[in-house]
Amino acid sequence: MSNIQETKLTDDQLIQAEFDALLEEYLQSNHRRKVERITKAFNLANQAHAGAKRRSGEPYIIHPLAVARIVCGEMGLGSTSISAALLHDVVEDTEYTVEDIKNMFGPKIAQIVDGLTKISGGIFGEQASAQAENFRKLLLTMSDDIRVILIKIADRLHNMRTLGSMPPAKQYKIAGETLYLYAPLAHRLGLFTMKTELEDLSFKYEHPEEYKSISDKLKATEEQRNRLFNLFREPVDEKLKAMGLNYEMKARVKSVYSIWNKMEAKNVSFEDIYDIYAVRIIFDPLPGVDEKNQCWDIYSLITDIYRIRPDRIRDWVSRPKANGYQALHLTVMGPDGEWVEIQIRSRRMDEIAEKGFAAHWKYKESAVEEDTELDKWLQTITEILESPDPNALDFLDTIKLNLFSSEIFVFTPKGDMKTLPQGATSLDFAYALHTDIGNRCIGAKVNHRLVPLSHQLKSGDQVEILTSRSQEPQPEWLNFVTTARARSRIDAVLKKAKKEASKAGEEKVIAAFRKAELEANTSNLDKVSMYFGFPKREEFYYAVEKADVVLPENIKKLIKEKSDNVLFKYVKQAFGGGNKSQKKEDAKKEEEKEKPKFDKSKPYILKEEGFIRNYVLAECCKPIPGDDALGFINDDGNVVVHKRSCPIAMRLKSSFGERILNTQWSSHETAMFDATLSVKGIDSVGVLTSITKTIAEYNVNIQRLLIEANDGMFEGKIKMKVHDVEDIQHMCVALSKLKSIKSVGRIAD
Structure with a gap:
């Protein structure tokens, strides 16, 4: 037998094994058995993609099969979604049309495949120019049949799992847009497990060294965590068994990305993160007992054993999150003296949390309430889509405001309830009532007390909005609104006003020219x-x-x-x-x-010869040699260097992926770069001398030093010229050893 025949046989065996695994997962679900339909979809996709290979060298059909397995096994969807997942690339990549799919599989599967084909460009493909338009299409399709976006998320998850075969520049682009768009979408749709994996995989490719460092530390501390968990669970197990419950208790470790995020936000080390694990209790409700009451019974049992932290109780059992998440969270003092978070869920709640509320709310056999929170969210998004002339990136940022929100519940004086994001202000509430009320808002009464527009609301507040006909939206309003609806309405008025002012200014300039x-x-x-x-x-x-x-x-x-x-x-x-x-x-x-300059298959070397650099440093994040960086080719053909973690770089990756370069610093022995250190500590005699003396030991040039003291504490910013990240690291270590210094770290200034 020839090598070609052997390869073919191996490929065929691989494909068959994947398909068999898919059918096995499907048959274990509680969906109606429609194996023939899935087999028919697989046979068509297999024949349509015959001979095509992925970059990794495996047959292309393995990708649709993997997406179908995610849709079935990890999302819990049925034969319609599985068939659409198998066929999702057929119309785009082969000769088959949507009409062909409709004739063979009916209108519903054809509609989903058509939706997936329509959104394969723009932010989901190579062409970033039509990004806002494609995002509109995506969200409008979502409101029609949300399975389109669920399959799209599954498609992206498999692409992220196999991203290793892509060149680095492509990895940055895909990881960037995944973190910017797909992870928040997955979170909003209740796909928490997928959201976490998407974030971790993106982080792994964007910051491989940090990812490895945190992963290694998690592994090294695993034994100690297990020991503490076993100590914690013993008395709880005893009481739960006495209740006659069928349950499981497990420790859920915080994701690598979440740990890194917390380290960055709080400027602390791995060792200073205390909530690395949480305890999860999942139970089967006892017959005839309401599962909500059962959650509170378990809560009561735990608080009899351990001391509770009252400000950390989160009741999402009585009022679920907008994405369907239900659980009771509490924090108690563990046996080692550290705070431990506990999540209490029924089996049903856990199913929704793991596989996503979106997979359940519309497609069950029995009648389901259509008027869900998710519907309301989609309605809000549709309103934003209709706002005039949204800029592509601003539009995505506005949408992200809604994707990330956690909810509060606020009431009108008549008792009508409005759901708003955490941190929403009285002005957000005004716009939630009506655009005209928002535009004319001058203040509010919260629980009968007069408050400004910027007042942050809390769950349970009763809010009355005060208006004036002479009021108009002001630019500073954008600083304290948090809802996408309010931001888009204010933007629309301000843009109109700015246009009119520009017109009046133009007339003045032309008059000056005439004069x-x-x-x-x-x-x-x-x-x-x-x-x-x-x-x-x-x-x-x-x-x-x-x-x-x-x-x-x-x-x-x-x-x-x-x-x-x-x-x-x-x-x-x-x-x-x-x-x-x-x-x-x-x-x-x-x-x-310029074009021949950039060979994307190799890293672009960042060089400095004399006073000439072959790159420009981005002002937003000011990277220096040693930082994880990437290059962006701007309109002038210059390479602008950003830190990979820079928010602007994230937007560029998700919008202009084809202009992203993988970069590598050359040795910059003589060059100097701007860097700013933030120093905080206890005010004492001689502290400034100690700081300057310590910095003087390194070959750096201080440009500006600003220190302010207040109530026995001081805060300072030191702007200097350094050679690379190593200079900064050495200085931070040396400064942190000074008695008066409590925290020191690099900031973007």
């Missing part, structure tokens, strides 16, 4: 706006109208001076002034000239 007997052509207007530091004319006109820019008496003199200035010509060229057709031609030549 100076100058032609108000594009070239002259560009010169003046760029002289005042505005690359866009609309921004310049707006500044003129708002009196932030005062036009000189003689504009003619200004233009003549600046036209003769070489530097001005360079600025004009950089910002794109001059003849448009010439600009396009120059840009085209420049682009063609």
Whole structure:
């Protein structure tokens, strides 16, 4: 037998084994048996993808099979979703059409496959330019049949599990958009297990060293955790058994990504994270006893044994989260003197928490309430979709506000309840009632007490909104609204007002040109706006109208001076002034000239020769040699370097993946980079001298030192020039050893 035949046989065996595993998982579920339909879908997909291979070298059909297994085994969906998952790439990658699918499998599966095909571009594919439009399509399709997004999440989960075969630049792009979009979506749909895995896998590819370091530490402390858990569970086991309960108790370890997030947010080490594990109790309700009451019975039993922390009780049993999550959370003092979180759930609650409420709310055989919280969420999203002209990235950020929210429940004076995100303000509540009420809001009465627009609401508050006809939305309102609805409504009014102000400013500028007997052509207007530091004319006109820019008496003199200035010509060229057709031609030549520079199969080496660098440092995160970094090719063909963890970089990865480069620092022995340290501690005599003396031992150049003391404590920022991350690390270690210093760390300034 030839090698080709052997490979084929091996591939066929692999495919058959995967399909058999899928059928076995399906037959173990409690769905109606529709094996023929699944087999028919598999046979069509297998034949359509015949001969196609994935980058890893395995047959392409393995991917749809893996997605179908996730949909079946990890989401608990039935034959319709499994068949659609098997067929999800057929229309996009082969000759088959949606009409063919409809004729063979009926309208429902065809509709889901069509939805998946429509959203395969944009943020989900290579073309990022149509991103907002594709996201609109995705969310509008969701409200039609949510199985589209569930299968899309399963598809992304399998792609993340097999991301190792991709080149690094592609890994950053896919990991970035997964963390930015898919993980929040999975969380909102109640797919907690998947959300955690998506976050961990993204983190693993973006920060491999940190991922390995935390994973190793978790492994090293596993034995100690198990010992503490066993100590904790013994007395609880005894009481639960006495109740006659059928239950399981297990320790759930915090995910690597969550631990890292907490370390970053609180600027602490792994050893300072105390809530690394939580105890989960999952029980089968006793016959004739309400499962909610049973949760409280278990709560009572635990608090008889261990001391409770009252401010950490979370009752999601009586009022579930919007994504369907139900559980009773409490925190008690463990036998080792550390706080331990306990989650109490029934088997049904656990099923929903693991496989997602979305998989259950609409597709059960019996009648189900359609008016769920998820429906309300989709309705809110649909309203945002209809708002005028959303910018692609702003639009995604607005949507993310809703994806991440935890809920509070607030009441009108008449007793009507509104669900709002945690941290929502009285202004958010006003917009939740009606756009006009939000736009005219001047304050509120919370529990009959007068409060400002920025007042944060709590669950159970009764809120009355106060309005005035003369009130209009202000730019600072955006600083304290948290709901996507409020933000999009305020944005719409502000954009309209800004447009009108720009128009009025333009008239003033043109009047000034007429007075100076100058032609108000594009070239002259560009010169003046760029002289005042505005690359866009609309921004310049707006500044003129708002009196932030005062036009000189003689504009003619200004233009003549600046036209003769070489530097001005360079600025004009950089910002794109001059003849448009010439600009396009120059840009085209420049682009063609730049293209061969970037070989994405190899890391782009960040070099510095003399005073010339082959890259630009991003102002938002100011990376330095040693930081995990990536490159972004901007419109000018320059490589802008960001930290991989930078929020702006995350947006770029999810929106302009094709422009992302894998970068590598060369040795920067002579070069110096900006870095800022934040220092906090106890105010004492000579503390400033100790700090400066310690820093002086390293070959760095302090540029600015600002320290403020208050109530016996001090906070300081030290801006300096350093060679690399190692300088910073050594300094932080040395400073943290000083008696008065309580915390020290690098910050973006």
